[in-house]
Amino acid sequence: xxxxxxxxxxxxxxxxxxxxxxxxxxxxxxxxxxxxxxxxxxxxxxxxxxxxxxxxxxxxxxxxxxxxxxxxxxxxxxxxxxxxxxxxxxxxxxxxxxxxxxxxxxxxxxxxxxxxxxxxxxxxxxxxxxxxxxxxxxxxxxxxxxxxxxxxxxxxxxxxxxxxxxxxxxxxxxxxxxxxxxxxxxxxxxxxxxxxxxxxxxxxxxxxxxxxxxxxxxxxxxxxxxxxxxxxxxxxxxxxxxxxxxxxxxxxxxxxxxxxxxxxxxxxxxxxxxxxxxxxxxxxxxxxxxxxxxxxxxxxxxxxxxxxxxxxxxxxxxxxxxxxxxxxxxxxxxxxxxxxxxxxxxxxxxxxxxxxxxxxxxxxxxxxxxxxxxxxxxxxxxxxxxxxxxxxxxxxxxxxxxxxxxxxxxxxxxxxxxxxxxxxxxxxxxxxxxxxxxxxxxxxxxxxxxxxxxxxxxxxxxxxxxxxxxxxxxxx
Numbered sequence: 001x002x003x004x005x006x007x008x009x010x011x012x013x014x015x016x017x018x019x020x021x022x023x024x025x026x027x028x029x030x031x032x033x034x035x036x037x038x039x040x041x042x043x044x045x046x047x048x049x050x051x052x053x054x055x056x057x058x059x060x061x062x063x064x065x066x067x068x069x070x071x072x073x074x075x076x077x078x079x080x081x082x083x084x085x086x087x088x089x090x091x092x093x094x095x096x097x098x099x100x101x102x103x104x105x106x107x108x109x110x111x112x113x114x115x116x117x118x119x120x121x122x123x124x125x126x127x128x129x130x131x132x133x134x135x136x137x138x139x140x141x142x143x144x145x146x147x148x149x150x151x152x153x154x155x156x157x158x159x160x161x162x163x164x165x166x167x168x169x170x171x172x173x174x175x176x177x178x179x180x181x182x183x184x185x186x187x188x189x190x191x192x193x194x195x196x197x198x199x200x201x202x203x204x205x206x207x208x209x210x211x212x213x214x215x216x217x218x219x220x221x222x223x224x225x226x227x228x229x230x231x232x233x234x235x236x237x238x239x240x241x242x243x244x245x246x247x248x249x250x251x252x253x254x255x256x257x258x259x260x261x262x263x264x265x266x267x268x269x270x271x272x273x274x275x276x277x278x279x280x281x282x283x284x285x286x287x288x289x290x291x292x293x294x295x296x297x298x299x300x301x302x303x304x305x306x307x308x309x310x311x312x313x314x315x316x317x318x319x320x321x322x323x324x325x326x327x328x329x330x331x332x333x334x335x336x337x338x339x340x341x342x343x344x345x346x347x348x349x350x351x352x353x354x355x356x357x358x359x360x361x362x363x364x365x366x367x368x369x370x371x372x373x374x375x376x377x378x379x380x381x382x383x384x385x386x387x388x389x390x391x392x393x394x395x396x397x398x399x400x401x402x403x404x405x406x407x408x409x410x411x412x413x414x415x416x417x418x419x420x421x422x423x424x425x426x427x428x429x430x431x432x433x434x435x436x437x438x439x440x441x442x443x444x445x446x447x448x449x450x451x452x453x454x455x456x457x458x459x460x461x462x463x464x465x466x467x468x469x470x471x472x473x474x475x476x
Contacts, residue, residue, distance in 0.1 A: 033085050040078040046357065047071045063383065063451030065213060066359050068206040075199045082192045089185040096178040103171040111164060224373060230406035235378055238421055241400045241412050242464050249328045249335075329417035329463060339416030342394055349393045349473045350439060352422060352458050356384030357476075359455075362468040379421070379459030380469045386454040388445045390422055393458070393473065398434045398442075407457075408446045423457035 028036075051067035213220065330336040360381035367373040396413040403409050409425035413436060425443040430436060445454035460467040 028084065030085075030088055033081055033088070036081050037078065037085070040074055040081060044071060044074045044078065047074060062213070063359065063448070063453060064209050065206065068202055068209060070357075072199065072202050072206060075195055075202065079192060079195050079199065082188055082195065086185060086188050086192070089181055089188060093178060093181045093185065096174055096181060100171065100174045100178060103167055103174060107164065107167045107171060220367075221373070224367065224375060226406065228376070230404065231376070231378060234404055234407050234410055234421075234423055237400070237402060237404065237410065238412060238419070238459070238461065239464055242419055242461060245399060245414060246328060246463070249331055253328055253331045327417050327463075335416045337416075338395065339418060342415045342418045345394070346472055347474065350391070351382070351473055351476070352390050352393055352456060353382055353384040353388050353445065355388070356382040356454075356456075358470070359383045360457075362466075362470060378466055379423070379457050381424075381455060381457045383448075383451075384445050384454045384456060386445070386447045386452075387426065388454050388456075389441045390425055390443045390445055390456050392436045392438060392440050392442050393420055394418075394438050396420070396436060398430050398432055398436060401428055401430065401432055409443060411442055413442075417463055419461040421457075421459040421461065423459065424455050 047067050047070045051064060051071065327339075330339050358380050360377050362377055362380055364374050364376045367375050392413055394413075394415050396415040398411065399414045399419070400412040401409065404423075407423050409428045411422045411425065411428060411430065413420050413422075422442065424446040426446045428443040430442045436442060445456040447453075448455050458469045458473075460469045460472055
């Protein structure tokens, strides 16, 4: 029985402990809510600016639809954030109301106690009664105690009066705080209602743009097919450059290996010839010693021939840096160091443009209008300022600068076994063979006349394997 009671107590307390722990993990702080609110409002302002630019076009575009959907998503999150803030305020109001009630009760108690003290003091208000109380003591010590009692009584009455004043001040402050929290809650509720009204307006505008875009289905399908063809051409060009780099790296590695083997073979031959020469010299010395021994008297012992000279030990070859995972693109120490540095900056690489937002994500996703159509993407497309500067996101060497129909200029930069590709450039400022640094301007973004914005596509490859650029660049 003694063993069962603690076990049952644990079972009884465990759910409450788990709920408290989960609430502690899920509930954000007030500072976090305020930070989120500012970030969401900033992103909504950016979406409004983008929508304002796309509306300058003569007809509806996917950019307008994307901007409206982004606004709806961000505004919904902002409304949720405001509701969480209202919950915080409600908690503060409830706490303040409880404090006001407690302080009011304490104040009433203090006033009642003080009233009794005042009544008692009124009944014994004459100095004669006080002196009579002191001098009626039976002994001097008793008289001193009575005097101390009267003194402490006066001090207690003074403290009671001070407590009443202090409690009254605390009560007034709590009441003011309660009213302030109620005003704040009212403002938050008003803001939440305004955001909901704006959200409904955004949804109606989004539905109107979507319906108009669906009416241009043939045009959109043709655009999708053309973009797929352009993307395939770009991918073939990228793969061709990467394969050429791999073959070049293999050729260099093979030449270095052949040269190393040739040097080793020549060294072996030289050592073999030296060993044979040493053996021949030793044999000649032994022959000369035997001849000299024949000329000596019979009682003279023949000298012991010297042992043959030992061939020198071959010097150990310096260790060659071993490429990680035998990757031919990392065969050289410089390429290996560049790859490792690139990997160390995963999630921290800069964006290729100063300002912009992602309008097309990596991988296969549904089309914004025709959801039954799957659209592949080898990288991310960033909307930016028209003619905005495009920068290299890491140190490397330019391996290709080509112009592709429908995709503008394409620049491929190698970083060890990694390659970054910049597609849809209007102009270029680098050429093949140039070494570039992080943040160096390599060209300008192309212009999307329909959406009235600039565009650039960023792709990242590890060898011939595509990577998700969003996992490599820093978050904004």
